[in-house]
Amino acid sequence: MSADQLPTTSREVRLASYPEGEVTLDHFELAESELAEPGEGQVVVRNDWMALGSVALDQMNPDTTLPIPVFQPGVALWGRTVGTVVRSNSPALAVGDLVEHFSGWRDYAVGAAHEFYKRDRSLLPSPEYFLSQGPTAWHGMVETAQVKEGDIVFVSGATNGVGALAGQIARLHGAAKVIGSTGSKEKIDFLVKEVGFDAAFDYHDGPVAEQLAALAPNGVDVVFDNVGGEQFEAAVQIASRGARFALCGALAGQHGNGGSPRLPLMSAITKDLTLRGFATMHTPEQLDGWNARFGTWLADGTIVFPHTVVEGGVPALPQAFLDLLDRRYSGTVLVRLGG
Ligand SMILES: NC(=O)c1ccc[n+]([C@@H]2O[C@H](COP(=O)([O-])OP(=O)(O)OC[C@H]3O[C@@H](n4cnc5c(N)ncnc54)[C@H](OP(=O)(O)O)[C@@H]3O)[C@@H](O)[C@H]2O)c1
Structure with missing residues (x-):
């Protein structure tokens, strides 16, 4: 042919x-x-x-x-x-x-x-x-959670396509510490050594709230949640006053093995949390804007x-x-x- x-x-x-x-x-x-x-x-x-x-x-x-x-x-x-x-x-x-x-x-x-x-x-x-899932990561981290300089950030399900970019976008916006959760030792190494997260933990290794509190003793300011379930509940518990949540996915429920999250309501109220879902529609504007930024960051080596x-x-x-x-x-x- x-x-x-x-x-x-x-x-x-x-x-x-x-x-x-x-x-x-x-x-x-x-x-x-x-x-x-x-x-x-x-x-x-x-x-x-x-x-x-x-x-x-x-x-x-x-x-x-x-x-x-x-x-x-x-x-x-x-x-x-x-x-x-x-x-x-x-x-x-x-x-x-x-x-x-x-x-x-x-x-x-x-x-x-x-x-x-x-x-x-x-x-x-x-x-x-x-x-890349950059348009979603950007939409959630920048437009929804409004990450800013000095924030302590937690990304659940951080190794997947959305999460690994969301953590890097937070860093590029001046986050002081970016923490991720994932499912294995190899994936922790990947997040810290290859993607540039400051710290990561395996959600199989013990209660998520304890592991997150150990890495963020002063709380977290931004949560980018891909998972729901126990990870969402733990993030609400550990959140700082006024923390902003971008609710991206519910992998625990989507995979039928974690159920829907129970919202620790009094904690959310007394800490004045913002819990905001978002759905990225991949409009031409979102895609073009992201691809131009992504290209620049890849060229100067500030993102992988x-x-x-x-x-x-x-x-x-x-x-x-x-x-x-x-x-x-x-x-x-x-x-x-x-x-
Ligand atoms: N809001 C929006 O507009 C939007 C747009 C796109 C995608 N999403 C959502 O974003 C999330 C991530 O999507 P993606 O395409 O990047 O990745 P994905 O392919 O959905 O993620 C796969 C990874 O998720 C982790 N995972 C699977 N089941 C889990 C569970 N029960 N608990 C914790 N982690 C689990 C696994 O990593 P580990 O080994 O680390 O567990 C797995 O390798 C999904 O929920 C997706 O539906 C939302």
Whole structure:
């Protein structure tokens, strides 16, 4: 096949059925669909990288309360992806353009040009960097918690894609100490040695409130919570007067093994806490603003992009997702699809 010839089929991962208990490989189906030439106003995109997150677990639950479309049995899954335009029947995009879109879990995506968002390759070192969770980390740490100089900051679930960037953003805003929680000794080392957190603890090693109090004897001013459950409760207990909470995720509940947090109400009231949820919609403004800042910080070495690369293309996606749920990865989980 020559470079400008398209294959006739594209591999894709479909939902085989909704899981009723644990998710297994049987809930996914690898299939091929015909790859047509683009119609009027359409483009064909070769998917190069896709980001995986445990949010896909919520999308496999038809009763989820999250405001995002759930996956449908027999239909290809979707998720954040970057790729290269390889055919264009629209003046809006040219062959070779880098685009971000949501038709992941497949080799090629075909659709109307307005479903694909052009990205400026020159902003970041490599296309997969456009899949960072920086817009969420920034939204939570800067706009929601309003981190400022001298703050003592606690990030729960700090090793994942959102948390590892949120901690670094706090540091760049002058936080005096950045503390993270995570699930293993290796991940503590990763946070402190590679990502630059001041301290981290393993939530398996004893009561979270005790571990957090030992690292923050004067309390915490900002909490970026990805987990909920015991970690949220502990953070409320240890919080300083007037502390600001950015509520990002509820991993403990999302994974069905921690339940919803119980709010220690009197503590929250008497300490004058601000508890604020936020939902990042990834608007073009949020993405462009973040990518420009991210590029500058990467260039001057003040930030790192914590991520794990998984090889193997589309067929590797289901196992990579199960490994993510098994907590095997650190940082943003990026699967190389093509390119
Ligand atoms: N508010 C928003 O707009 C927004 C946007 C994007 C994502 N989110 C939320 O942000 C959170 C993080 O998302 P992400 O994509 O960066 O990462 P992710 O893929 O959801 O995180 C996976 C990691 O979370 C940790 N984890 C899993 N179960 C846990 C549990 N029961 N208790 C504590 N930690 C657990 C594990 O690390 P350890 O080994 O350290 O346990 C695992 O490696 C999620 O809750 C997601 O839904 C919110």
